[in-house]
Amino acid sequence: xxxxxxxxxxxxxxxxxxxxxxxxxxxxxxxxxxxxxxxxxxxxxxxxxxxxxxxxxxxxxxxxxxxxxxxxxxxxxxxxxxxxxxxxxxxxxxxxxxxxxxxxxxxxxxxxxxxxxxxxxxxxxxxxxxxxxxxxxxxxxxxxxxxxxxxxxxxxxxxxxxxxxxxxxxxxxxxxxxxxxxxxxxxxxxxxxxxxxxxxxxxxxxxxxxxxxxxxxxxxxxxxxxxxxxxxxxxxxxxxxxxxxxxxxxxxxxxxxxxxxxxxx
Numbered sequence: 001x002x003x004x005x006x007x008x009x010x011x012x013x014x015x016x017x018x019x020x021x022x023x024x025x026x027x028x029x030x031x032x033x034x035x036x037x038x039x040x041x042x043x044x045x046x047x048x049x050x051x052x053x054x055x056x057x058x059x060x061x062x063x064x065x066x067x068x069x070x071x072x073x074x075x076x077x078x079x080x081x082x083x084x085x086x087x088x089x090x091x092x093x094x095x096x097x098x099x100x101x102x103x104x105x106x107x108x109x110x111x112x113x114x115x116x117x118x119x120x121x122x123x124x125x126x127x128x129x130x131x132x133x134x135x136x137x138x139x140x141x142x143x144x145x146x147x148x149x150x151x152x153x154x155x156x157x158x159x160x161x162x163x164x165x166x167x168x169x170x171x172x173x174x175x176x177x178x179x180x181x182x183x184x185x186x187x188x189x190x191x192x193x194x195x196x197x198x199x200x201x202x203x204x205x206x207x208x209x210x211x212x213x214x215x216x217x218x219x220x221x222x223x224x225x226x227x228x229x230x231x232x233x234x235x236x237x238x239x240x241x242x243x244x245x246x247x248x249x250x251x252x253x254x255x256x257x258x259x260x261x262x263x264x265x
Contacts, residue, residue, distance in 0.1 A: 005033040008040050013262065014051035015198055016044050016101075023059025028067035029114050031085065038092045045099055052201050053099065054194065055122055056106040062131065065113025071140075089114065090146040096121040097150055098217070100210035102201050106194055107131045107172075107181065116180070117147025120154040123213070124197060125181040127172040128190045133180065134169045155180050205244045205260055211235065 010016045018040055020027040027033075044050045057063060074085055096103065096118065105122035112134045119125045119133075135151065137144045144151065144164060152160045159178040163170065172184040185193045201209070215235060222228055239245045244260070251258035 004036075005030075006036040006040055008044070010044075010047070010049060013198075013202060014049050015054065015202075016047075016050045016052070017054045017056055018044070020055075020057040020063055023057075023061070025067060026061035026064035026110065027057045027059065027115070028064040028070075029089065030067040030070035031088065033067075034088050034092050038088070038095055041092075041095045041099065045095075045101065050101055051206055052198055053101050053103045054106055054198075055096075055103060055118060057108065059109070061109040061115075062105075062107045062111040063115030063118060064110065065115050065136065086146055093117055093121050093147060093150055100213060102209055102213070104194065104197055104201075105181075106190065108187070108190060110134075112136050113144060114147055117144070117150055119180060120147065120150040126183050126185070126190065126193050126197060127175060127181040128187045129172050129184050130187050131172045131175070131181075131184075132169050133171075133175050134167060135163050136167045138165065139167045151180075203261055205248055205258065207242065207244045208239065208248070211239055 005020070005022050007019045007021050008016065018037065020033070020037070022028060022033060041053070044053055074082055077085075102124070103122040105119045105125040105127075107119055107125060107127040109128070109130060110132045111119050113136050116133055116135055135144050148160075148164075155163070155178045162168075172181065175181045176184050183193060204212075215232075219228065219232065240249075247260075248258050257263070
């Protein structure tokens with residue numbers, strides 16, 4: 001690649017920051033960025049050092065969604081080529097959505113189209129009050145297809161019926177109201193808010209957090225029946241006898257920090 005479209009760093013706490021690095025095009029997606037971001041996420045998923053993943057962006061925009069030059073190029077390709085290309089984007093969203101590590105979107109600016117998809121795929125989204133959002137696809141004669149499962153899960157069907165169809169821009173407070181983001185802060189407080197979230201996540205057992213994420217995916221939208229009751233009972237029984245579960249319980253009873261919590265210098 002002629003440019004490093006995604007940069008990655010891991011600090012001493014095990015916090016990995018993935019930064020979209022195409023500010024000159026508002027961090028718009030092309031095939032290179034999609035491939036690079038997917039690769040980096042998979043690497044972090046299998047890195048035992050990593051406790052938390054932050055998705056951030058350089059420049060004034062979080063992500064403008066699809067790069068129009070890339071889309072224009074793809075429009076000249078066959079339907080089969082376009083399917084392969086769309087599957088690559090769908091795989092990126094799935095990889096981000098299913099990570100076992102907790103993920104936070106640091107939304108400092110505009111998120112349009114697929115950029116909204118990235119926000120929706122993260123476990124937690126913290127936005128600057130300067131951020132603006134738009135599901136703009138219908139204005140281009142397109143649809144937000146591959147991001148739709150994640151965006152609808154975040155904002156709900158009713159809100160999707162408005163914003164998918166009107167392609168209106170909405171601000172961070174509206175994103176908060178409809179559930180797309182979890183918090184909105186002034187631009188100067190975005191990193192402070194992010195640090196507070198990370199500090200809370202690092203207090204949890206790494207295995208327990210991964211299990212909690214899997215629990216949510218397994219329980220959501222399922223009927224509350226005997227099979228679900230037995231499944232959840234098996235999950236808590238398994239984790240109670242695990243080494244991490246035993247350490248957490250003992251640490252609580254002994255009024256000390258568990259082994260996974262590093263003492264602050």
